[in-house]
Amino acid sequence: MLGLPEGVTACLFDLDGVLTDTAAVHDAAWTEVFDAFLRERAERTGGRFVPFDPVQDYADHVDGKPRADGVRDFLASRGVHLPEGSPDDGPAEPTVHGLGNRKNEALLRRVREDGVEVFAGSRRYLEEAAALGLRRAVVSSSANTREVLEVTGLAALVEERVDGVVLRETGLRGKPAPDTFLEGARRLGVAPAAAAVFEDALAGVEAGRAGGFGAVVGVDRVGGGHADDLRVHGASVVVRDLAELLGEGA
Numbered sequence: 001m002l003g004l005p006e007g008v009t010a011c012l013f014d015l016d017g018v019l020t021d022t023a024a025v026h027d028a029a030w031t032e033v034f035d036a037f038l039r040e041r042a043e044r045t046g047g048r049f050v051p052f053d054p055v056q057d058y059a060d061h062v063d064g065k066p067r068a069d070g071v072r073d074f075l076a077s078r079g080v081h082l083p084e085g086s087p088d089d090g091p092a093e094p095t096v097h098g099l100g101n102r103k104n105e106a107l108l109r110r111v112r113e114d115g116v117e118v119f120a121g122s123r124r125y126l127e128e129a130a131a132l133g134l135r136r137a138v139v140s141s142s143a144n145t146r147e148v149l150e151v152t153g154l155a156a157l158v159e160e161r162v163d164g165v166v167l168r169e170t171g172l173r174g175k176p177a178p179d180t181f182l183e184g185a186r187r188l189g190v191a192p193a194a195a196a197v198f199e200d201a202l203a204g205v206e207a208g209r210a211g212g213f214g215a216v217v218g219v220d221r222v223g224g225g226h227a228d229d230l231r232v233h234g235a236s237v238v239v240r241d242l243a244e245l246l247g248e249g250a
């Protein structure tokens, strides 16, 4: 049904880059914040400024992960280790949470200025899944998931939400650990083998593979070898748009 293996009765959708065209918005906000941080640090220490690579650094260290994990993992790749700080740190604090909050301000500014687009193929996929009685959850690391689902009208098509806020409240491990997808399946009342994961991030397909789900659909909207990377990290199939699974082509 809907391009999924027999026995799959539920869909667990990542949000940014799968349902909404917001992966690039997150990426741009991260680039802005990391580059300002790295430039200031290079000037202060006399080191060389090597900018954040919005393709490779984003895919390898940030995409799909909870906000603080993205800060920590990318900076560790540059040998930088900041104090954790606390979630209420102001955006100017040189801490993991301070930098994360600075990125969130940049993200919200961009969302306010440019709005949020839903991929038409994804909206149709959700509508058809609902019409056919497939169960539907959104599983995203983003703490802004509820707002994005509401402003786009997608909230009405989704039954359960496991997001960055739930992560914080429950202490579940973020992607690439499978915990949030397993929690999504549990909330829908289905076994992992009866659920399909839809993901555009390497950390996300890894989580899908680790959880033993019935299918892991990799969504490649960027090209340039990302489809192969998604397969290597756990996708059982890769599409450019969910419309392909409806037999409509990309």
Ligand SMILES: O=P(O)(O)OC[C@H]1O[C@@H](O)[C@H](O)[C@@H](O)[C@@H]1O
Pocket (backbone or CB within 6 Å): 015, 016, 023, 026, 027, 062, 063, 064, 065, 066, 067, 070, 104, 140, 141, 142, 143, 144, 145, 164, 201
């Ligand atoms: O900062 P937020 O909105 O809580 O989002 C956390 C992460 O959510 C993921 O969905 C994005 O792929 C990441 O880029 C983002 O950093």
